[in-house]
Amino acid sequence: MTEEILVNITPQETRVALIQQGIVQELHIERSQNRGIVGNVYLGKVTRVLPGMQSAFVDIGLEKAAFLHVADLWMPKSSQAEGTPIEKLVFDGQTILVQVLKDPLGTKGARLSTHISVAGRNLVYLPQEDNGQQIAISQKIDKQEDRDALKHRFQALLPSGETGSYILRTSAEDAEDQELANDLKYLSATWKKIKDSSTRLPAPSFLHQDLSLSERVLRDLATEATGQIRIDSNENLEKLKTFAQNFMPNQLDKLVLYRGERPLFDLYDTETEINRALGRRVDLKSGGYLMIDQTESMTTIDVNTGSYVGAKTFDDTVYKTNLEAAQTIARQLRLRNLGGIIIIDFIDMHSTEHQTAVLEELHKSLQRDKARTSVNPFSALGLVEMTRKRTRESLAHLLCEPCEVCQGKGQVKTAQSICYEILREVLREHRQFNPKEFRIIASADVIDRFLEEESGHMAQLIDFIGKPILLQAESSFNQEQYDIVLN
Numbered sequence: 337m338t339e340e341i342l343v344n345i346t347p348q349e350t351r352v353a354l355i356q357q358g359i360v361q362e363l364h365i366e367r368s369q370n371r372g373i374v375g376n377v378y379l380g381k382v383t384r385v386l387p388g389m390q391s392a393f394v395d396i397g398l399e400k401a402a403f404l405h406v407a408d409l410w411m412p413k414s415s416q417a418e419g420t421p422i423e424k425l426v427f428d429g430q431t432i433l434v435q436v437l438k439d440p441l442g443t444k445g446a447r448l449s450t451h452i453s454v455a456g457r458n459l460v461y462l463p464q465e466d467n468g469q470q471i472a473i474s475q476k477i478d479k480q481e482d483r484d485a486l487k488h489r490f491q492a493l494l495p496s497g498e499t500g501s502y503i504l505r506t507s508a509e510d511a512e513d514q515e516l517a518n519d520l521k522y523l524s525a526t527w528k529k530i531k532d533s534s535t536r537l538p539a540p541s542f543l544h545q546d547l548s549l550s551e552r553v554l555r556d557l558a559t560e561a562t563g564q565i566r567i568d569s570n571e572n573l574e575k576l577k578t579f580a581q582n583f584m585p586n587q588l589d590k591l592v593l594y595r596g597e598r599p600l601f602d603l604y605d606t607e608t609e610i611n612r613a614l615g616r617r618v619d620l621k622s623g624g625y626l627m628i629d630q631t632e633s634m635t636t637i638d639v640n641t642g643s644y645v646g647a648k649t650f651d652d653t654v655y656k657t658n659l660e661a662a663q664t665i666a667r668q669l670r671l672r673n674l675g676g677i678i679i680i681d682f683i684d685m686h687s688t689e690h691q692t693a694v695l696e697e698l699h700k701s702l703q704r705d706k707a708r709t710s711v712n713p714f715s716a717l718g719l720v721e722m723t724r725k726r727t728r729e730s731l732a733h734l735l736c737e738p739c740e741v742c743q744g745k746g747q748v749k750t751a752q753s754i755c756y757e758i759l760r761e762v763l764r765e766h767r768q769f770n771p772k773e774f775r776i777i778a779s780a781d782v783i784d785r786f787l788e789e790e791s792g793h794m795a796q797l798i799d800f801i802g803k804p805i806l807l808q809a810e811s812s813f814n815q816e817q818y819d820i821v822l823n
Contacts (some may be wrong), residue, residue: 337344337558338352338357338563339355339358339561339562339563339819340355340562340563340564340565340566341353341357341553341557341562341564341565341566342557342566342594342600342601342603342604342606342792343553343566343567343568343572343600344568344600344601344792345550345567345568345572345600346569346756346759346760347368347567347792347793347796348367348368348369348733348756348759348790349366349367349368349756350365350366350549350550350633351363351364351365352364352365352550352553352557353600353601353604353606353609354547354557355604356704358604358605358725359604359667359725360604360609360671361667361669361704362557362668362671362673362733363606363609363610363613363671363673364549364557365735366549366730367551367735367752368514368549369752369789371548372439372687372728372729373398373436373446373545373672374436374437374438374546374728375435375436375546376432376435376436376441376542376544376545376546376548377399377433377452377478377535377543377544377547378396378434378540378541378542378543379431379432379433379434379435379438379533379534379537379538379539379540379541379543380394380395380397380402380431380432380433380434380539380540381394381395381430381431381432381539382394382395382404382426382427382428382430382431382432383395383428383538384400384401384428384822385422385423385426385427385428386422387421387422387423388643389405390405390406390417390421390422391403391405391406391422392404392422392426393445393659394432394434395434395539395540396434396448396492396540396542397540397541397542398440399486400440400444400445400446401445401503402434402445402446402447402448403444403445403446403447403449403636403750404434404448404449404450406421406422407424407446407450407477407606408437408449408450408485409422409425409449409450410450410451410464411425411448417473424472425670431539432450432539433448433450433452433530433534433543434449434450434764435448435450435451435453436629438528438726438728439447439729440685441632441726441729441730441733442632442733443632447807448555451464452464452530453504453531454523454526454527455546455555456516456519456522456555456583456636457505457507457511457515457519457554457583457584458504458505458507458508458511458516458519459502459503459504459505459508459516459521459523459556459662459683460502460503460505460519461479461500461501461523461748462500462501462502463498463499463527463529464500465501465511466618470501470502471487471490471501471502472501472502472503473487473503473504473506473508473621474502474503474505474506474508476506477506477509479557480681482509482742486504486508486509487504487669489513489516490502490504490516493513493516493517493520494520494687495520496526497822498524500527500732503643507559507718508583509585512586515584515586515587518583518584518585519583521736522582522583526544527632529544530543530544540625542781546723549571550567550576551576551579551815552576553565554556554576554579554580554584554587555584556706558587558590561739562590563585563590563658564592564593565587565590565591565592566593566594566600567591567592567593567594568593568594568599568600569736573591573593573644575755576591577591580670584738590665593805597766598766599763599812604735609671609697610731611730611736613668613671613732614673614732614735614749616628616629616738618664618668619642620657620660620661620664620781621660622656622657622660623642623643623789624639624640624641624642624643624645624657624660625642625666626639626640626661626664627640628668628672628674629734630674630730633676633677634676634677634678634679635674635677635678635680636678636679636680636681637665637668637679637681638681639657639658639661639680639681639682639783640683641653641654641657641682641683643755645655649750650793651685651686651687651690654684654685654690655685655687655690655693656682657665657683658683658685658690658694658800659693659694659697661682662682662694662695662697662698662701663696663697665680665698665701666698666701666702666705667701669702669709669724670703670705670707670729671731672731672811673728673729673730673731674726674730674810675707675724675725675726675730676723676724676726677721677722677723678721678723678725679720679721680698680718680720680721681718681719682694682714682718682720685718687773691714694743695711695713695720696718697716697817699709699711705724706726707724707725707726708725709722709723709724709725709792710723732747735749735750735753736748736749736750736753737749737750738797748814748815748816749815749816750787750815751779751781751782751784751785751815752789752790752817754778754779755785755786755790755793757798758776758782758793758820759790759793760766761775761777761820762776762797762801762820763797763800765802765820765822766801766803767823771803771822771823772803772804772823773803773804773806773820773823774804774805774806774820774823775805775806775807775808775820775821775823776805776806776807776808776819776820776821777808777809777810777812777813777816777818777819777820777821778807778809778813778817778818779809779813779815779817780809780810780811781815782815782818783807783808784809786807787792787807
């Protein structure tokens with residue numbers, strides 16, 4: 337399978353698209369003003385212990401208190417008693433070292449753990465383990481002889497006196513000794529910095545931030561199947577080359593500067609795919625379609641035959657539509673980053689054989705997904721219930737906000753999203769037409785944001801294109817409407 341990764345970097349955001357066989361499969365977006373905090377390490381302070389929920393609220397310096405459950409509480413083996421209630425393990429006002437498992441979602445605060453782990457390309461380091469140095473190996477490496485050989489090779493690289501435990505990822509099997517040694521060096525240095533900071537800073541304090549999205553591309557997304565990683569910023573390309581040379585040399589040759597005249601995300605129609613992924617309806621090639629509705633508690637997906645009448649019988653029409661829907665649903669879950677509980681309402685099938693085949697197709701299509709999924713058989717009502725691990729905001733929650741005009745029943749792009757869309761469009765028009773000046777006509781909220789929060793980004797663009805950009809608020813425009821006038 338041919339695979340390519342596109343990395344679009346601007347001062348305000350980084351966007352990454354994973355392309356497989358010419359089709360966008362995953363989208364990742366990280367904005368400099370609201371970067372995700374999963375993997376970050378904080379020195380927190382316990383503000384409230386809740387015995388009834390066996391959990392505690394912890395102040396880590398964010399707007400909302402974070403949440404720590406007793407199951408995510410690490411204690412030294414020597415003092416840990418199984419089943420000990422949380423009120424005997426932590427207390428109000430206690431200073432505690434925590435790591436974020438899940439970003440704040442909706443009204444919920446961040447989910448925390450005191451099991452600190454530091455991830456590298458091929459290794460995960462668990463520095464707190466005190467039951468001797470343990471080495472665990474990914475279950476995807478199933479041959480015992482391969483597991484033994486990898487463990488023996490890794491043990492030879494461990495420096496003497498090193499504490500803690502390690503998990504060897506699947507990629508470690510194909511990694512050279514030098515790559516594993518680079519990972520060890522990075523993980524050890526990172527943990528030392530965290531420990532040193534935790535002894536001299538007050539609580540709450542931020543101690544460690546996970547890698548940026550562009551760096552995580554090299555660590556998490558790029559695989560042996562990846563042919564190229566195209567980046568449209570020369571400055572950031574050089575930074576990534578330095579990072580790759582130090583920690584992931586096998587990815588170095590895949591990094592390529594994109595020099596095309598068209599914007600990078602115009603390739604493979606990526607911008608169009610983003611807009612489609614924000615809509616409820618997803619059309620199938622056969623003429624059928626999906627309706628995807630996302631709520632805070634769950635996501636529902638309804639499958640419909642639409643205009644498809646191509647099969648000989650109605651049962652065959654339903655069966656073929658459901659097969660295509662199973663493939664499309666797996667892709668949409670990745671593309672939209674939908675997580676939590678997902679209910680799929682396939683078109684009713686009377687044949688048990690057809691139901692089994694559709695489930696098998698769904699399982700097969702989900703194998704490409706790196707997020708953990710669990711799929712249940714058809715229920716008595718003909719529904720398929722599944723879960724997908726959720727660690728960050730969905731694409732819709734990231735790019736959109738509830739619409740006040742429709743009282744929260746729909747959603748529109750945020751003023752921030754529109755600002756960035758306009759900045760990209762101005763750059764596109766500059767390259768194509770090279771006018772003397774630009775005039776942006778947009779809603780008052782968008783213009784206000786350009787004058788305040790995004791003024792720095794606007795100034796950078798003006799310096800880059802060397803042309804003035806005039807701003808004009810139009811009261812009749814809704815938040816998504818704008819015009820760019822070329823003079």
